Amino acid sequence: IDTIIPLKSRNIWNKHQVKKFEDKEGFEGRFIGHVETTLARSLYNCDDLAAYESTSLSVRDNLIIDWNNTQQRITARDPKRVYYLSLEFLMGRALDNALINSQAGSDEPTSRPMVEKSLDELGFNLEDVLKKEPDAALGNGGLGRLAACFIDSMATQNIPAWGYGLRYEYGIFAQKIIDGYQVETPDYWLNFGNPWEIERNEIQVPVTFYGYVDRSDGESTTLSPSDWIGGERVLAVAYDFPVPGYKTSTVNNLRLWKAKPTTEFDFAKFNSGDYKNSVDAQQRAESITACLYPNDNFNQGKELRLKQQYFWCAASLHDIIRRFKKTSRPWSELPDQVAIQLNDTHPTLAVVELQRVLVDLEKLDWHKAWSIVTATFSYANHTVMQEALEKWPIGLFGHLLPRHLEIIYDINWFFLQEVEKKFPKDFDLLSRVSIIEECSPERQVRMAYLAIVGSHKVNGVAELHSELIKKTIFKDFVKVYGSQKFTNVTNGITPRRWLKQANPKLAELIGKALNDPKQNFLLDMPKLTELAKKADDPEFQKAWDLVKANNKLQLADLIKDTNNGVDIIDREHIKDTLFDIQVKRIHEYKRQQMNIFGVIYRYLAMKKMLKEGSTIEEVAKKYPRKASIFGGKSAPGYYMAKLIIKLINSVAEIVNDDAEIVDLLKVVFIPDYNVSKAEIIIPASDLSEHISTAGTEASGTSNMKFVMNGGLIIGTVDGANVEITREIGEDNIFLFGNLSEHVEELRYNHQYKKTELPPELAQVLKSIESGVFSPENPNEFKPLIDSIKSHGDYYLVSDDFESYVATQELVDEVYHTQKNDWIKKSILSVANIGFFSSDRCIEEYSETIWNVEPVKPET
Ligand code: OX2
Incomplete structure (x- = not known):
């Protein structure tokens, strides 16, 4: 390899070659060095932000050494x-991911525990530092x-x-x-x-x-x-x-x-x-x-x-x-x-x-x-x-x-x-x-x-x-x-970020179950099939469920934070509240509007039961506890998507404040959905929604992330949902709706034939039109209604709504009356999700x- 340094000078270079830190001592030296010289701070004014910067710079030093070696190796082998x-x-x-991926010389599954301990001794909490x-x-x-x-x-x-x-x-x-x-x-x-x-x-x-x-x-x-x-x-x-x-x-x-x-x-x-x-x-x-x-x-x-x-x-x-x-x-x-x-x-x-x-x-x-x-x-x-x-x-x-x-x-x-x-x-x-x-x-x-x-x-x-x-x-x-x-x-996803980093407790539980405490399965995800053996084990099911419940508590904290410190989720009942989540970009083809219409349908049905004299216990039997959680950004110029966000928030306001239905139904829109929030949201789902009009979602990748974290899916026969079904088995996914080969004909019918709205949807649209969710401006959501009633319903909400609602009722039934069966489905899904590791994509x-x-x- 060419160099401008003369041969006779190389000894000095080699003598002072920078080494990676390999233990706590080494890390602490680097950390304090960066605080004092790179950041020009000291022990008197090192706050969490400085600790984040200094930890990152220290870990980065190690990465740069490996980066240099990698590039030299590749140049040499060409x-x-x-x-x-x-x-x-x-x-x-980047920091948490770097801690997980780099090994810092230890035989630990990661260097993360070491850095965590060091930071603790230096006076910092890793979790707080990461959040900076x-x-x-x-x-x-x-x-x-x-x-x-x-x-x-x-x-x-x-x-x-x-x-x-x-x-x-x-x-x-x-x-x-x-x-x-x-x-x-x-x-x-x-x-x-x-x-x-x-x-x-x-x-x-x-x-x-x-x-x-x-x-x-x-x-x-x-x-x-x-x-x-x-x-x-x-x-x-x-x-x-x-x-x-x-x-x-x-x-x-x-x-x-x-x-x-x-x-x-x-x-x-x-x-x-x-x-x-x-x-x-x-x-x-x-x-x-x-x-x-x-x-x-x-x-x-x-x-x-x-x-x-x-x-x-x-x-x-x-x-x-x-x-x-x-x-x-x-x-x-x-x-x-x-x-x-x-x-x-x-x-x-x-x-x-x-x-x-x-x-x-x-x-x-x-x-x-x-x-x-x-x-x-x-x-x-x-x-x-x-x-x-x-x-x-x-x-x-x-x-x-x-x-x-x-x-x-x-x-x-x-x-x-x-x-x-x-x-x-x-x-x-x-x-x-x-x-x-x-x-x-x-x-x-x-x-x-x-x-x-x-x-x-x-x-x-x-x-x-x-x-x-x-x-x-x-x-x-x-x-x-x-x-x-x-x-x-x-498509695939990296199990390092989407399983180990987002859901460390689940990764640990899986590691134990597979007799793989060092979590080598993260490099060979098809190995997860072994988990299937544990699907019926009551002890294992219990441990599995506990991980989920803790993740749901963490999400409840996030929701509280984004809601000015007011709890929306009832923590006491968190285990029997179904967390139903749809987080992704807001787009008509992804059909968040259908999801919120489904929520409205449920709310109206609950109110109707009460009005007709049912007790709240009877209502709870038919419509058990559920938190409907949304998140996602709309393109700034996308009028309809923005209106969908507004509708979700308007429905949330009415439903969450309705004392009559007690806490049976909650609606949440989490602002500013991004990768770090996804890492908290995804591990907490019981059910996630991937309900695009058939043939419109090329693949989807959050569907894979949710399943990898033990959540079940309600979805259409679209994108990678099809292969997820094949891998995990159709008993473990809630599919509904029209198939892509029928989309053209259905659209044609909306254009040229008279089509009736299904009664469930008609009822929902009527309540929106009458201003239940926008009393000040009953017309506010008219464009959403018109797109279905007068503009050809391009995304086929009216064609899929009945089967969507019916499938949601099936979901409730399994979750609330056959919980062990639900957990078993969850374990079996994770066991068979290995195909969707992005490692497999890169091999292909x-x-x-x-x-x-x-x-x-x-x-
Ligand atoms: C997205 C697709 O909408 C999504 O289905 C897919 O999973 C993802 O790409 C990764 O392949 N912009 N975003 C996408 O496509 C385009 C164009």
Whole structure:
């Protein structure tokens, strides 16, 4: 390995090599060192925040040492590497995860107990210290969290992999609920600095925008090396985040880019005295990485977003290429050394950028370049929803990236020729598969089509979804390429964060039951099947139930905190209160509206019984204790989703204050749902709701998290619910509703035939219309009602409502009259959830798409 340090100096370097701390003594030395010098504080003014910073810096020191070794090992062995490009990484907190994953030399399952003890002796409580860390909320929902789980699994499996993304100054907004409405406030997560990032001021990549293509030589064509004269230049600065694997010393890298102005400025303006304007444009550079776009499953089409995408793709590719070039291999070997995974279409510009680099800068022949490009990239699709599919008006696109638009035209030209050759004269097909959409008011670049054409593999994220994309949005591409290009990799989640970190007591209980106190099962989740043997064991059931009850108490604390210290949940009855939870982005297709309608139905039915003379005991028999818990953010501009949040809060207000029904029904909306809250909420569920209209939720991943924590599911036959059912058995899940193959017909019926509302739903809608939940403004929720009654009920709430309500009654019955059976279902579900470890996903991607192998540390 090259070094600038002369040989004769190396002894000193080696003598003073920094070592990892391996025990309490070592940790304490580091901790106090960081408090006193890095933070310039002392024992007199070290508060919890300083303790958090100092603990993080100490643990980070260990990770950096392992990070360095990992990177050196990989450089030396030079294997094929994976680059995971994602515009979102929803990481949550880093410290607890680092404590769990890094071993700090002990043979303990983790170094966490050691640090906990140390901190205690130093005068701090680990739990309080951990809470000082703000979430790294650089994502919207499932897509960003998937990326976070995947990089955890890649590190754990010693895959030579880097993540590339953007270092947004503001993550997803913080949600406040004011008078029942969502109010967004900025999430300046870097307020107190960030001990987990390493600013690499030495890595600055210039990125160009606007300008024109110079073809004044009269010789070159769009297919030959062309000169793009950019009009604006900014710098991408690298920030690195260590990603530790579990029970391995591999520490991978997540590189996030920040935009900053170049040091050049406009001398013409400066000399003419226009100093301010000469600086202003430069300053605007920073806006590129200022904010995460807060939309989930929705494409807003803003220029700044395209700018973010290019900025990130250009910088990342530059970095990848620089690393490849160091090995002096020929370009033809790029696909043997590099796999680039596109997390949805957001990074598709990387395909075009690589073609540009190869043709314009490296002077490769167009076709040679293109075969290298397509062998390098693969694309994962995450949605079939039209409003989420990215398309860019060519005007906007060509203005920002003139050369890239030319390249896209040429890619399309050759692609359409290929199609024409296979299907001569099928002009309809040509226009359907064209990367350029011709018929809309303005021509548009279809990014998903570009991603398919530019990749060697395309995958969906659950079996049903992968089948659906082949039959619907990408049908024509199956015709053109054959179905081998399309594959499935069902999503997964990391059991380190979602079982061990979120639910340590359950992990411990499982470890004991499996005779695996060091919790090696977290690396081999299919091992959990052994648990099934314990499903009928009354002692084990009791222990299992106790873990759940304690988790529910913790959630009750969280709910109390977010409700100005007022308890909503009756703690005395916590064991026989069914915690029914739906937490995820608020979206009409996810159907939180159906859930709250179900709650209203229940409330009305209870009131009716009372009115007709039933005693409260009789009511309780039919409608036993239940807490209906919601959480999730709406996109700031999504009117209907915001109205759903308001309805939930309005219902909560009426129901929770109704003394007549005593405490039998409670409704809670937990504000500002995020990863760290999910870690408290998910382990506390008895039941969780995954009730999207069939065919709309590509996979879902919280469904897996809930089951892994011993919760049962009420759900539709959609996304990964299908495979969860197959794995855990249909006796252990409450499925209901219409199937995806009937959706089209049902929608058609709503449009063209007269359909009746089921009486249960009619009753609910009537009560909303009459202002029961909005006495001041009975019309407040009219748009929600109209969407069902007058606008075609696109999400088929009226078609699924009866079976939803009936299934909820079945849930009550099992939970309240056959509790042992319920617990048994819970144990059996956990026993069979191993398939959904993200470790399995990474194995599948590695073998079938990336063709990469682990590089294990020497032991
Ligand atoms: C989400 C999908 O909606 C969800 O079903 C899936 O589990 C997740 O991605 C991870 O694959 N934006 N978010 C998603 O898709 C898009 C687009």
